[in-house]
Amino acid sequence: MSRVFADRRQAGRLLAAALAHLKDAAPVVLALPRGGVPVAAEVAQALGAPLDLVLVRKIGVPGAEELAMGAVVDGADPVVVRNADIIAAAQVTPQAFEAVCARELREIERRRALYVGSRRRAPIAGRTVVVVDDGIATGATARAALEALRARGPARLILATPVAPPETVSLLQGFADAVVCLKTPEPFGAIGYFYDDFRQVDDAEVIDLLARHPVPPEA
Structure with missing residues (x-):
């Protein structure tokens, strides 16, 4: 069904x-x-x-990556959204958040090169x-x-x-x-x-x- x-x-x-x-x-x-x-x-x-x-890219909680504690969007000045409730509940430090954010920005760069390249x-x-x-x-x-x-x-x-x-x-x-x-x-x-x-x-x-x-x- x-x-x-x-x-x-x-x-x-x-x-x-x-x-x-x-x-x-x-x-x-x-x-x-x-x-x-x-x-x-x-x-x-x-x-x-x-x-x-x-x-x-979603910024996932370390150890529970499917749970979004935020997200980041590609751009000259990337837009970062934080889910304060989840960050607090999971006791994620600012340093841990930034580390995951940086990793996701690297994945965005990979995808931009692979998917977009010189495409209009x-x-x-x-x-x-x-x-x-x-x-x-x-x-x-x-x-x-x-x-x-x-x-x-x-x-x-x-x-x-x-x-x-x-x-x-x-x-x-x-x-x-x-x-x-x-x-x-x-x-x-x-x-x-x-x-x-x-x-x-x-x-x-x-x-x-x-x-x-x-x-x-x-x-």
Whole structure:
């Protein structure tokens, strides 16, 4: 029996249907890699939109890396979001936080070289921007992405995801002009619980999907 979504691509097609009203706004679709890329590719295809990435990494609690104590977004001046409650509860020192943050910035650099290279980037300023992930738990990563993108002057900033807990959706509404979420189950648990197929997305799949959805010169 299906948990909710068969896989990321099916979730992307369902999400695209919920975003169909944006097609006339000539949106730009930005994926949070790696898991958000197959979802975002379906959205970009349906909306006839360019596909690009937001290079953002979760900062996980040492020894419990799936638990986000913050997130960091690529840029000349990286945006760092801290989840103060989790940092305090896990008794993470500032030095430990900075060490994990530095490690994640190195991974962002690796991904930028591998995924982006000399690829044309999608324009942000003055555009309707749709940020897509395959699911959101604490919201730290999505919040960091939204804060970084807001500073680049989009006309409208929309967060879209197949599944997230209701309290996270409420939190993130303060950082986006709209949040589109197909399912808000309680209790939530892990994102993978809501997919029949939630296998890890590898670098090769990200590179392939980006190659299939290049940013045109007129974008």
